[in-house]
Amino acid sequence: MRTFALLLSLLLCATSHAASPDTADVDAMMKAYQGDVPSASLLVIKDGKAVLRKSYGLAVLESHEAATPETNYRLASVTKQFTAAGILLLSDHGKLSLDDRVRRWLPELNAAHDAITIRQLLDHSGGLIDYEDLMPTDATDQISDAGVLKLLAAEPRSYFPPGTSYRYSNGGYVLLGLVIERASGQALPDFLRRNIFQPLGMTHTLLYQRGGPDVPHRAYGYSEENGHWTRTDQSPTSATRGDGGIYSSIDDMAKWDAALYDHRLLSDASRNAAFSAQNKVTGEEDVDGYGFGWRIHGDVRWHSGETMGFRNVIIRWPKQHLTVVMLTNRNDPEPYHTALAIGQRFLQP
Numbered sequence: 001m002r003t004f005a006l007l008l009s010l011l012l013c014a015t016s017h018a019a020s021p022d023t024a025d026v027d028a029m030m031k032a033y034q035g036d037v038p039s040a041s042l043l044v045i046k047d048g049k050a051v052l053r054k055s056y057g058l059a060v061l062e063s064h065e066a067a068t069p070e071t072n073y074r075l076a077s078v079t080k081q082f083t084a085a086g087i088l089l090l091s092d093h094g095k096l097s098l099d100d101r102v103r104r105w106l107p108e109l110n111a112a113h114d115a116i117t118i119r120q121l122l123d124h125s126g127g128l129i130d131y132e133d134l135m136p137t138d139a140t141d142q143i144s145d146a147g148v149l150k151l152l153a154a155e156p157r158s159y160f161p162p163g164t165s166y167r168y169s170n171g172g173y174v175l176l177g178l179v180i181e182r183a184s185g186q187a188l189p190d191f192l193r194r195n196i197f198q199p200l201g202m203t204h205t206l207l208y209q210r211g212g213p214d215v216p217h218r219a220y221g222y223s224e225e226n227g228h229w230t231r232t233d234q235s236p237t238s239a240t241r242g243d244g245g246i247y248s249s250i251d252d253m254a255k256w257d258a259a260l261y262d263h264r265l266l267s268d269a270s271r272n273a274a275f276s277a278q279n280k281v282t283g284e285e286d287v288d289g290y291g292f293g294w295r296i297h298g299d300v301r302w303h304s305g306e307t308m309g310f311r312n313v314i315i316r317w318p319k320q321h322l323t324v325v326m327l328t329n330r331n332d333p334e335p336y337h338t339a340l341a342i343g344q345r346f347l348q349p
Contacts, residue, residue: 025345026342026345030056030338034056036057037057037058037229038058038229038328039056039058039067039071039328040055040056040057040067040328040335041068041069041073041250041325041326042054042056042250042326043069043251043324043326045321045323045325046322048321053069055071059071059220060218061222067219067329068217069249069251071218071327072205072216072217072249073312074208074238074245074246074305074309074310074329075248075310075327076305076306076310076311076312077243077305078246078303078304078313079207079241079242079243079246079305080242080243080293080303081274081292081293082196082293083176083180083243084292084293085196085293086176086180086195087122088267088270088274089196092267092270099118100117101115101117102116102118102121102126102179105178106179106182108150108153109152109153110152110153110154110155112156112158113126113158113162115161117162117163118176120163121173121175121176122172122278123278124279124290125162125163125165126158126162127160127162127164128152128169128175129155129157129171130170131143131148132171134152134155135151139236141236142235142237142238142239143239143240144240145174145240145242148171148174148175149174149175149178166281166282168284170243170244172243173244174243177241178242180242188242192206192246197252199265200258200259200264200265201255204216204217204251204252205246205247205248206246206247207245207246208247209241210239215247218247219327220233220309221233221234221308221309221330222329223308223309223330223331223332224332232308233308235308244307248327249327253314253325254325257316257323257325273291273292274294275291275294275296276296278291278292281296286300286302286340299317299318299319300316300317301315306334308331310329311328311330311334311335312335313325313336314326315339315340317347320348323343324340324342326338
């Protein structure tokens with residue numbers, strides 16, 4: 001019996017080691033983020049527990065402020081899953097329908113787009129012209145959500161009839177943020193704080209806008225130019241909100257990930273819809289379809305976020321209860337492949 005117990009103990013130790021890759025191996029993969037360079041914060045969650053939670057590099061180069069798991073990064077397009085959740089919450093509570101025409105809530109939108117529905121903005125099948133291409137090429141002032149709506153109100157063209165194709169649209173998610181405000185009667189930052197961030201305990205996450213609350217533990221964005229890092233934290237499109245304005249940390253993103261497994265925030269039907277392919281996607285790497293704020297690839301659900309000086313990604317393997325979040329305050333490299341490779345080390349065969 002004593003021999004059997006010893007063998008069992010050795011087997012369990014070997015199994016545990018196989019399920020938890022050597023941290024040094026991950027550190028080697030994160031070498032580009034180490035030292036006096038812009039940072040990365042990395043989180044691996046397996047079966048509801050953080051099995052890897054680590055930050056590398058600097059959140060603020062000028063003051064040599066090191067990044068920590070509490071550092072808040074601009075999420076860029078990872079914001080879209082929160083905007084989608086806001087719409088789904090309002091749908092769950094009967095405040096709107098996903099099949100409402102968008103012009104019911106935003107009558108300023110050009111009449112040529114009367115057929116576009118909320119659902120079609122969520123899955124990028126609305127066909128709206130990219131607002132970035134409607135801005136003056138020499139624009140230096142930041143455009144607001146109201147400015148985006150004004151541009152689209154004056155634009156009758158579209159890429160395709162709504163519901164017939166796919167084209168990723170930041171403008172569509174800007175409009176969804178405005179729909180949330182009108183359907184809820186609350187400013188978008190307040191709605192997200194009261195209905196998502198506070199209930200989930202995401203106490204340091206916020207939708208940032210100039211003149212509002214400061215971002216705690218803020219990382220600033222940088223770009224490498226001629227071998228030197230230059231602060232590039234804002235651009236003319238950095239003031240829009242529903243498509244990319246949230247700041248969060250890996251610690252708060254762990255709380256968000258937990259809420260995606262049960263009905264503490266969204267109904268089962270809404271969660272299933274968000275994680276199901278609502279629109280077929282072609283021409284994008286590792287993307288078969290798009291849900292509501294999520295890219296779909298086989299059993300993987302993921303989304304990246306890229307903006308001036310930030311590159312982020314969240315990758316989820318829901319069937320294996322595995323998630324990798326990687327947030328960075330730099331323009332390069334993109335973190336998707338690194339995060340994917342790290343996650344694959346934790347996958348069960």
